Amino acid sequence: MGKVTYKRFKGSQNLRLRLLLATLSATPVLIEDIRADETLPGLRPHEISFLRLLERVSDDCLIEINETGTKLKYKPGIVMGGKHLVHDCGVNRSIGYFLEPLVVLGLFAKKSLMVRLKGITNDSKDPSVDTFRSATLPMLRQFGVPSEGLELKIESRGVPPHGGGEVVLSIPIVQSLEAVTWSDEGMVKRIRGVTFSTRVSSQFENTMIHAARGIFNRLLPDVHIFTDHKAGPQAGNSPGYGISLVAETTSGCFISADTAVSYVRGNDIDEMEDEKELMPPENVGEQIASFLLQEIEQGGVVDSTHQGLLFLLCAMCPQDVSKIRVGKLSPYGIETLRHIKDFLGVKFVIKPDPSTGTVILKCVGSGLKNLSRKSS
Amino acid sequence: VERTVSRKNINLMQLVYGTSASTTAINEKRESIDDEESDGDDFFKLKGEGNKKLKEGLDGTDINTEDCSKFTNYADLKNWKEEEIYESIRDRFVTGDWSKAAQRN
Known part of the structure; x- marks a missing residue:
């Protein structure tokens, strides 16, 4: 057996990207100095969770982590895919963090992938599951991914700090993608969106919608924002609310913006100092609508x-x-x-x-x- | 990075891939200085200080920056309620001038 040569990297930055590309190109990687000088050194729970997920969907991959978690060796295996997989994403990062690399991996798996992901469905750091459903998945179709078997079901919602949401992701396999010539942005013909609320009054949603519509109405009449108030076990373990918006253009582009508001994670030391007060729903709606317009102004097909x-x-x-x-x-x-x-x-x-x-x-x-x- | 991208004449290839010899040379120089420094006072170093040094990594960025694709810059949001501002993107909507919009391609 020949000696394995590892592609070497330093630090925790772009970990998902590195592991994803390593897997796709069958390149072993060695990452050192992962938060080596921090008070809490090494890999974070969400990164470990992502590694576990990689292990779960692939066969024969090798993961070695040193005692402090500052050094990681990853030798990719074959992405198997498979149905009825379950993965707990934890509450450190939201499900969106896991979906982004997973959707690409799924396309190049041996069998189509169907996985139930548990954790946080909406937060302010990662793209929400709603954005994923209404902007990310349609984008894949541009590259020739069949829409059959391509879906994300939101079964329950969960926000930080305690999560409790669940989604089911299905990704079909492809032989190869199709190259694109995709430079026409088109014009925005409609804006769609969804608000959600968990363990707070559903009135929060109406306020967010009213504020967002106030920004759009002078530009476009075709604006529909749906509500999704969750109660009981479907509302997860923490109170929160948020909004996801998508602008659809005449050329089939989907421009998205989303955010969610909830109390900060208790174990996140850096964020402990943040004020406890939540942003009022009116400001949330206005802010995210303005942000969407800013994205439209800047142009581009995504x-x-x-x-x-x-x-x-x-x-x-x-x-x-x-x-x-x-x-x-x-x-x-x-x-x-x-x-x-x-x-x-x-x-x-x-x-x-x-x-x-x-x-x-x-x-x-x-x-x-x-x-x-x-x-x- | 943002500001340089918006400047028209910047060589984006260079910005992304850093191909020109001068930028790599600068980076190498900075790296070697870092190495020398850390050799000496590695032993008595405050956690915080080490952090700062690491942050100046290869191209002036922290090697442990958070892995986040979501672009959130709410700091300089314009006031989209003002007529002048929202009218400026009117032609990006189907309610605007279609011939002007077509010129973009």
Whole structure:
């Protein structure tokens, strides 16, 4: 047996991206100095949970962590997929944190993936499950992913600090993706959204909707925001409320914005000093509606949050040219571009389009094929 | 990073991939300085200080930054209730001028 050569990294940054790309490109990675100088060194519970999830969906992968958790060795296996899997995401990060890499992995699994994820469905740090359902999944269809068997069911909701939400994710497998020429943003034809409330009065939702509509109404009549008040066991373990919005354009782009409000996580030392008072629902609605308009103003076929996923999908296409348009490059988008070059050897040609203030990116896909899929 | 992206003439390729020789040289230099420093006073170092040094990692960013794709910058939100401001994006909506919108492509 030959000696395994590991791609080496430092620090906890972009851990999901590194592990995802390592798995897709079958590259073993070694990550050192993970929060080595912090009072609480090493991997965080949500990162461990993500590693467990990787272990669960794949066969023959090898994970080694040193005693303090500051050093991680990962040798990817074959992504198996499978049905009726259950994973507890914990309450450190929301389910959105796990969905982002999982959806890409699922496409290249041996069997289609169906997994029940438990934890936090809505918070302010990660994309909400609603955004995932109404903006992320439609985006996959642009790349030739069939809509059959592609869905996210929200069974119950949970917000920080104690979570208690549950969703079921189904991802079909693909042989390969289809390269895209996707630079037409179109015009916003409708805005849809959903508010939720758990363990608080449903009146909070009406207030958020009223405030958000107040921002949109002068621009567009076709605005519908639904409510989703949860009670009993479906409301999870903590009180909270929030809103997710999606602007749909004439060319099939989905621009999203979301947020949620709840009490801070008790174990998060950094956030302990934050004020206890929650933002009133009126401000929440107004803020997120304004943020959506800002995303629309900046242009691009996806919002800032989805840039990373867009670049990943383009890089995983067959060896054809993809051309896409985004607004300002987001910091996470830039990190994704760098890691794609590291792992897949795909370098994008990036050109600003001064007349619109957007950025045009082109790349030739890495020709990633789903090798683990059974040929029939 | 944000501000540089918005400038029109910036070479985005360079910003993302850092291909030019000068930037890599600067990074290397900074790295070697860090190494020398940490050799000496590694032993008596306050937790906090170590943190700061780490934060200056390769290209001036913390190697342990939080892994977050969601872009949340609510700090400089414009007042979208003002007519002048919301009218400025009118043509991005179907209620606006379709011919102007078509020029974007």
